[in-house]
Amino acid sequence: MRKFQSGILILILFCFPYVYFSMYQDFDNRSMLGYLFMIIVTSLLAFFSKRSNNLFFLVLGNILSAIISYIYISDMAGNDRWEGYFKPLAPNDLLILVSLLNLIPQFFAIWIARDSKNKEQQ
Numbered sequence: 001m002r003k004f005q006s007g008i009l010i011l012i013l014f015c016f017p018y019v020y021f022s023m024y025q026d027f028d029n030r031s032m033l034g035y036l037f038m039i040i041v042t043s044l045l046a047f048f049s050k051r052s053n054n055l056f057f058l059v060l061g062n063i064l065s066a067i068i069s070y071i072y073i074s075d076m077a078g079n080d081r082w083e084g085y086f087k088p089l090a091p092n093d094l095l096i097l098v099s100l101l102n103l104i105p106q107f108f109a110i111w112i113a114r115d116s117k118n119k120e121q122q
Helices: 001-015 018-029 033-051 055-075 082-087 091-101 105-122
Strands: none
Touching: 001 033, 018 033, 018 055, 018 082, 018 091, 033 055, 033 082, 033 105, 055 091, 055 105, 091 105
8 A cells, every 4th residue: 555655646746747847947047957857856756666666657657747748838839939949849849858868867766776775685
């Protein structure tokens, strides 16, 4: 039961549109701190997902976060400044790229969690 509860918590925390938030911070404030926030939070969630053996919720959470980000990005579609800001990519293309690139630090976090778990068991 504890595993399921921690998995649901991870899923809830992943329902935040991290990629949209990062892109919006970049667009509105010309700040890359949104991307840093996304990398740190999602990496921590991946670490704790692996530690609690909830990788299913991690995968589902990444998918939900991307879908929610897509919905928010679609709402910005009428804004010409938003559309032109992320050139040469369209905002939806950048969403896909950033979502895929965000998996790299998550894989590292999973690897670190696995290694630390293996060291504890030895």
